[in-house]
Structure formats: structure tokens, C-alpha cells
Amino acid sequence: MIIGSVQVREATQPQRDSHYRPTFSKDSPVVLPPRWLSIAQLLDMALQPVVNIHTGRCLGYEALVRGTDAAGFDDIAAFLDACAADGVLMEMEVLLADKAMRKLGGLPHTRDIKLFLNVDGRTLAHVVRFDKALHAVMQANGVGESSVILEISERHQIYATSEGRDAIAALRRMCGKIAVDDFGAGYSGLPLLYFAQPEYIKIDRFFIEDIGGDSRKKLFLSHMVNVAHLLGILVVAEGVETEKEYYICKDIGIDLVQGWLVQRPTLEPERLLPVYPQVQDLAAQDRRTAAGDQKLIAQWIEAIQPLVYGVDMTAVFDRFRQDKTSTFFPVVDEHHEPLGIIRELDLKDYTYSLYGKELMSNKAFGRKLRDFVWKCPVADINTKAETILEVFSAAKDESEGIIIVDDNKYVGFLSARSLLRVISEKNLALARDQNPLTKLPGNNLINEYLGRALAEAEAAYTIAYIDFDNFKPFNDKYGFRQGDRAITLFADIMRSDLPKQDVFIGHVGGDDFFAAFRNFEFADAETRVRAAIERFRLDVESFYDEEARHRGYIVAKNREGAVRQMPLLSASAAIVRIPAGHAPSSIDDISTLIAQLKKEAKQAPEKLASAQVGAA
Template sequence: MMRARKVLTYALQPIVNIHTGSVFGYEALLRGFEPLGFTNAAALLAWAAEFGLSESLDAMLSSLAIERFIKQGQVQHYRLFFNLDPHFIDPEHGLRLLDRLSEHGLKAEHLCIELSKQLDLFIHPDCIAMIKGYRRVGLHIAIDDFGDSCSALKHLYEEPPDYIKFDRFFIQGIDTDRRKRNLLANAVQLAHQLNIRTIAKGIETEGEFLICREIGCDLAQGYLIAVPQISPKNLVQLYEHIAMLHERNQRKLSGDRGLIETFLELIPPIHLSDQITRLFDALRRDKHHHIVPVLDSTDYPVGLIYESDIKDYIYSSYGRDLIVNPAFAREIRDFVRPCPCIDIHSSIDRLLQAYSSAADTAGMLITCDSRYHGFISAMSLLRLIEQKNLAVARDQNPLTKLPGNNPIHRYVSQALAEREYTWHLAYMDFDNFKAFNDHYGFRRGDRVIQLFAELLRTGLESHGWFIGHIGGDDFFAGIRDTELTVVLEQLSWLIEKFKADVQSLYDAEDRQRGYLYVKDRYREWREIPLIRCSMALLEIRPGDDYSDGDTIGRTIAELKHAAKQSPLGIALRRNPEGPDHLLTEAVSLAMSSEVQSDYPPG
């Protein structure tokens, strides 16, 4: 063990807020086992178990991890995630860990125990007792590799954790695998209903990060953010490339945060460590509220104290003296009731979901970067939802439920204003739609429009595009800082997929014939080709000047005309100067072998 103490060390890997990139905590990952003759940490733990050394090794490793955590500095707001040795089962383990934390001036909430997939809580009789012991002393619990092996739904029922870390299997390639996305989205929703925070583990690509953020994961960890670091000087409090990635790929032009902030109440909180008299002072000073938010030492909310729960002590003759009497041994935590905690960046739908899943709560606690930010009451939430619905109705096309003209105008204005980025703006409409609508009726015409809207969601929105419905059969899509080859690949897929799928809305005879045989406005019989989408694509590069609204309008009109003349349905302009050769520059490029691939939307 003496040699092990000299060579073993820990690397810290950041776990960050998925919206801001600010550090929430660190996972301690064991390093230095190779000189001891072990290929991985699991082999070392198994060896210790075989020779009856698990308890001694655990004492050494937990001390090493805490010391490493202390060295990175400013630990008061962070949490250390420590992997539990699956061979070491001890109901008193929580007390021992608490002692080690106290030696370094830390509290229980600074440590989160990760339960690995090798640990089956329901086989060993002392496992549940050990978990309950962690809870009694205030340690946090996370289930690692959720969705694999013993990390199953039964854990969520028997001993609900504070966090679940999703197995890397579900994260890898989630941006191109719709089944994984649906599975993880439902798992996130279930966790949130149980007031469990979710961590997307092992994120390595921007695509994986964006989908994990989109489906509602709270925290993120992986090589995209930072590799495990042994040296404290390589750790930072904010990973700016994650914050920039979030800002660059925000789907909603005007997010819900502004509305949430409007209804936020800044109720002064107290801490678990405060004396009970602090609770009386808080209620006395704030006459407008009958609740008090309670925070742990990291300023993360743990719940609410209701005035009604302590009124017997407040209003009885000896109640106040009794509750502050040390012999009575009542603390702040004895009166705390659970309350949903939601990040300020969450959608209003997420707030409503959390509130609906909670039982008998006065509202919701709002956090920002995992610290208390305010409170939203149940009544305020109802008004918030009403305002949200009004805003959605105002900015949404009623047929497709896609953003309408106002959001589209804001998006285009943003593209014209932010000249340091490359933007691609696509204006789309249908060829031969009027003949179809006149022949089959507006109900079937609406089905064509809805079909195209769903393809936009599937093929573009899920890959970072902003999509909108201008009206009728006119649509819009835009994306920032994406390679032209990728843009053309995705748009070409959209055109071809729509061209194939829309045929299902024709009668069999017309579909087989390949055209409609109808009378035109002059009562002459004509052959009208089947519907297709044509597309005007404008690339705006850094330095391009499209500040004149009339100029961009004329450009789009010219491109639309060129697209309808094109056999492929796409016309691209990459230069604001001169309309001639640029109108048809990328018609062939759109379907060239360079970009022609079996683009599968995620």
C-alpha cells in the first residue's frame, strides 16, 4: 500500500452545464495503476478484494481523490464525483467519507458517489443499507452507465439517485441515430419527472452535444469539453467553446428565458448550515411570501420550508424557545420539503412538465449555473404559460405549427447583421401546386404542405437548421457556419425525398401516368407535371453586404426563377455582385458526386 500511495493519483474530468459550459463538478478518474502491474482501475480493485484489502484501498483512494479535488481550487461551488468500489460494501461507509471531507473543510454535498454497473444493489444485503447511509449524512448519489447491465429502472424506484449518467452507447452517434435519440429523450423525461438530473457522458462531437442539449440533458461530460487533467492548472471554471457552441446553435430566436425572468421572484434564501433562528428571521422580514428557499453549501437549492409547517412553533408560547433549544435537536433540514429545480435555460414546456410531475408544491426553484436564481410560484407559472401560448400563436403558422413571418424576419435580420459568420438562407416553394390544389381540393393540398413541413423537421431542423413557414407553399430554412457541401447534401435530400413522398397523395391513375391531365385557366386540356420543390439558396459570407432589403428581395426573386428553370430545382448565389452566371452556379454541384450520398436524417 505504501508504494501504491506514491504512484496512484487522480485526474479530474469536468462536468459542465450543457447550456453555459460552466463547471458543475469533476469526476475523479484513477491514474498510475500501470506501474503496479494492473491494466486498468477495475483490475486493481478486483485484486484488493481478492486479498481482503478493499477497505484500506478505499480509504486511500477517497483521500487521494479529495486531495486532488482540493488542489484545483475554489471548490465551494463544485462537486466531486467519486466512483464506488463495487467490491467494498459497508453500511458505515458514508460516515467515513464524511469524516474525510470534514478534514479538508468540505461538506457532504460536495461529494457524489457514483454507483457503477458492476454493483448490483439487490443481491448484496448491505447494499441498500449503504445507500441509505449515504443519504442520511447528505452525500449525493449518481448511477453510472445508466441503461447498461445492472443500472436499470429498478434503481430509480428503490433508491432514486440525484443524478444518472447515460451509458456512452446511447450518446455515441446519437445525432445520426433516431432510435437512440428517442430512447434517450424518453429516459431524460422520466428522470426529470422523478426530479433526477441527467448527465450526458462521453460526448465527443458537436453533433452529439447538440442533440443531448436538445432532448433536455442537464449536464455534459466528455472529450469535446475536456480530457481528464492531472494538473490543476489545466482546469478552468468556464469552457468557452461550449458556451459559444450553445450560442451558435440556438434553435429559437427568442428563447423562453426572457419570459421566465419576467415572472421570477427573488425570495431571499437560507442555507442548511444556518441556525434555526435564521429561519424565523427570514419569515419575519418577508411578509409577502409563506415559503423560504433552502440551499446547500454550494448554493444549489435543496427545497422549500413552508411557514405552515412551523406555525406551531411560531405562534405557541414556548415554541420558539423549544425549537432553538439544543436539547431539542431540530435543524433547518428537518423542515425542508422537496421542490422541483429547473435551469433558467430550460423551455417553458420543461417547467410545466416538472411542475406537473411534482406532488403538492408551491412552485419551482430556478437555478443558473447550478446556483439558486429565484422562484416561480404556481400562479406565476399559469400566467407564464398563457403568455407563452399567446407568443407562439402570434409567431406560428396555424397549419404547420412552424415559426411564421415574424421569427423568419428576425432570423434573416440576424444573418444580415452578424457579418462575421457564413450563413445559408433557403427559400422554397412548390412547382405545379396550384393545379394539384384545384384538382384535388384544399384538404389534400394542406396534406402536401404538412408533409413538407414534417420533412423539414426531420431532415433539417434535427441537424441545426432554423425552419419556418412563410405562408401557403412558401417555406424558409437557414443555418450558420456549415460547409456548403453539407448544406447542399441536406437540401438535395429534402428535394428528392419530397418529390418521392408527395406522389402518395396523387390518385393511382395520375401517379402511374406521371402527370395530371387537367384544364387550364383557358379551358384547354394540359399535362401538368407532378409536384416538386424548387429552392433559392443564398450564401452570405463574411464581408458580403446585403444590408439593403430591396437588394436581397430582388436576389431571392431571381434565384427562385432560376430554380424553377433548373432540372434539379436548386439555384445558388455565392456572391452579391452581378446576377448573371451566379444564378446557376451550383445547380450541378447540388447533385454532384461530391455531395450526392444517401443522406439519412438522424
């Protein structure tokens, strides 16, 4: 059968939903030809949860079309193309939205739940009719505007024309919140992010899959998250299937997750939950989270009472008059989720403009609160203080501070002054445990990190203990100042050559160093350690006099006091692999193993020795 220009197979044994009738009336602008209504009766809507990465609480469910194969289409894209070719795409999307709302309406926990609805870019050519029809369906199903998030499809370049950008603005007026789907794929890039100004971006599965072994994906993802948070946008990771992917997303700063790890799309709404225990458990097991940051941030949050979206502008002006010390107020929706801030400066600019005061007093033509909402950076209270500072620093010329949320709900505002106090207090605490020479974490922080690593059975770690060879003769001959230079040289090499993400480096003391790699392939971690000690061997030669470099040794006393030809400085590394699912171990057990490996490493040609602790 040919529908438009698309080849469609005959449906096999169609089982039509003969009881389904769309909720819109005969007077609705939505009219489907009988053939397409018959096809629609073969379709169903699956729902998949989108949950908070820190708490497992469900923000909402994405509606996904199912049954296109039974209707004779190769895939969903072919189905949508056929709808567009026959001029029924907008009508079909409204009908599918109706099906999704009906299914969601049967849940007992839908009060604060969002429904993510996908909108094909081609539908925006009929945005006025789409607006009218969708609102009719929402009203018939008792679904409020704040409960719907429209996802803009990535398949079509909708922002290229002024009409397309106007249509995106119309979408925002329809429901208040927009998500950019599959960000980073197709046309869902920075231009769409710029024009759509969404509340959410959903990162394409490409950047999530196998991210544990791909440092470039981590780099791309971390920058996308930082840009989004700078613009006040929450980030959803799509297609999260493994615990490893979950933990990396959490470390990078992702706000919400969606994927098989949480729950597969289901046609049975009774299987959907308000909170997902498996995500709660993963977050609870993640003992690497710096609880101290959360306490510091909570201590300095300003609990500014927000304005609720939709309040009359008279109440807004009254609020500023009553609180003359405030130059802005946060704005939240009816679910207490932040939308941005309203600034006194913007109100003054408009009010003092020509006819501004008259327009403001005219309820029919005057601007509303939504017209003055200014996007503001947002951060979860569980975010590391340094990450919050990084986001704020990029926006400091335009931002009053950062809105802090917990479980996607507004909890307060962190001003620039308060943020600097958080960082200052954290730095003071860190300074007490830093090595004074290299400024790297010292013994206490190393032991704390190692303790958390040993307790985190679901993650794999590679730890390296590195110390210098022939350091005492060098120090005796050239003096403590040159010895300190050699120590700081190796510290600088570790800082510059080892990755920042999922790597911890420390200075045990003297010429002993520590490095740990979380969820790295063992061979990758070992290669990086080998490269660091080789670079040190080459660079430290410049600290010797020309004659010693030429000979390849110095004449000095060894540890026993005997005069010997002592080789030039180098470093050895004892490397221990702690696999995921490892058996319980103590720090003392690891220390004993490292001491044994250190002796082997100093005798090995490559100056490396490695071992693995037992799996559970």
C-alpha cells in the same frame, strides 16, 4: 503474481511516492497491508472538470485513478476486483479519496468547487466504516460535506436488497449529494435512479458518441433528460468530444458536460480552470438559443427567499408563521444550489401526528430540515419554455412549480400560473408570425431562422424550399376550399413525417413551404424531403374526382390561359446544403440559388434539385 483470484503482472520499475502518507491516524478503521500500501504509492489521481453547458463555469472535478498499469493491473476494473478479492477495497477507496482531496486542496479556486468521488458498489457492504474513515480524511483535508459528491458505480447491482438501499441512504447522509455514474449502462438504470434519488446523473458515453447521426440516441437521451428534470435531477453528459455533440446535448437540455472537448483528465492541478473559455465561446456562438424565452422566464420568476440547509427547525416554523401566504419554501445548500422545497402540509402532518410535537421539540430525537425536503423539478433559465412546460406537466399533480437555476445556482421559482403566462405570451408572439391557415411559422420567423443558420458557421444545415406543381389549375377547377385542404395536407405531412429534433418547418405562403435540418447527413435530409413530397403526391389524389384520377390529368387552363391537359398535383423541392465551416453568405444569396434550383427541380424526374454553398 496472484492477488486473490486475479492475475497481476509484476510492476515494471515502480516509482513509489515515498513521501505519501495517508492523513488518517493509526486509530482509524482503515488499515492497509504493506503490500497494498506499496501498490497505493504507485497510484495517482487525475482530475477532469464537470462544467455548466451554458456558461463554461466549473461545478467540480471528477477524481480518476491513474497508474494501475504501472502497478501491474490490466485496467482499473481489474485493480478494483483484486482489492475486493483481498478485502481491502473500502480502505483503498478512502486512501484514493485522500489523494484526490490533497490534490484539489492546492487549487486557489476551490471554494465552491465539488469533488466527484467514485464509490464501488461493493464498498457499501462496509458503509459504516467507510463513513467514519471518509469523514476522517475530509476533516484532515479541510473538505466540507457539501463539497463532495459520491458517484455510485454502475458495475454492481447494489439496490437489489434492502441492505443495499439502506447503504445508499447512508451515503446521502455522509455528503448530502449523490450522482449515478454511467447512467444507461450496466445496472445504472431506472431502478437505481428510483432508489438512489440522486442529485445528478451522468449519461453514459454510449448515448453521446455519434449522436448527430443517430435519431434513436437523440430520442433516448431527450427522454432521459426529461425524466431527470422531472425528478429534480441535473444531467451530466460524459465523454463529450466534439462541438457537434456539445450542441446536440445543449439542444436536448443537458445541464453539464464532461469530456475531452472541455479538458482531458490531468495529473497537474495547476492546469485546471474555474471557467472554460471554449465552452463559453461555443455557447455564445449558439445564436439559435431563444433569448426571448429567457427574458420571459426572468420576468415571471418569483424571487422567493430560500431556506438554507441545516437551519434549525424553529426558524423554519417561524418563517411559515411570518409569511402566512406561502405554503412552501425552496431549500438551498451553503453554495446556494437548490435541494428541493419544504412544504407546510408535510410539517403539519408530522406535527399533528402522535407524539409529533414532542419529538419536534426534542433536539436529540426530533426530525431535521433534511427530513422534510421534497424533490422538486429543476430547470435552467436558458431552457426553452416548452421544455419547462413539458417537465411541469408530467409532475403537475405533485409539484408546486419549478425551481429555476442559473449556472446551477438558485435564482427563483416559477409557479404553474407564471409558467402558463410565459407560454401564453410566447404563443401570442408566435401567432403574429404564423401562417393563419397552417399555423406554421411564417416568413419573418423563416428569415430569422435562416439568418441564424448562416451565422452559425460551426454547424451544417440542409434547407429545402418546396412548392406545388400544377396548383393553379387544381385551385381553379375544384375551388379555394379544396386548394386550402391541399395546402394543410402538406403541412400535416411535414409535421408528422419530419423529425421534431433539429428540424425547422415553415410556410412561406400560398403553396410554398420551407424545411431546414441542422447537423443531419445531407443524404438523410434529402431522403426525408423526397419521402414527404411522394406521400403528398399519393395522398392528394383523393381530392380529385374518380375520372381525373383514372386519367391522371384534368382539363384546365394553364398560367397563360390556354386550355390544356394538366397533370395532377405534385410538389418539387430545391435543396441547398450549407456545410460546417461554410463561407459567409446572405439570405439574398441563398434565395437566388433556390430560385435557380426550383426551375431545375420542376423539370427533374424526381422533382428534386440540389446544390451546396461554398466552404470557407
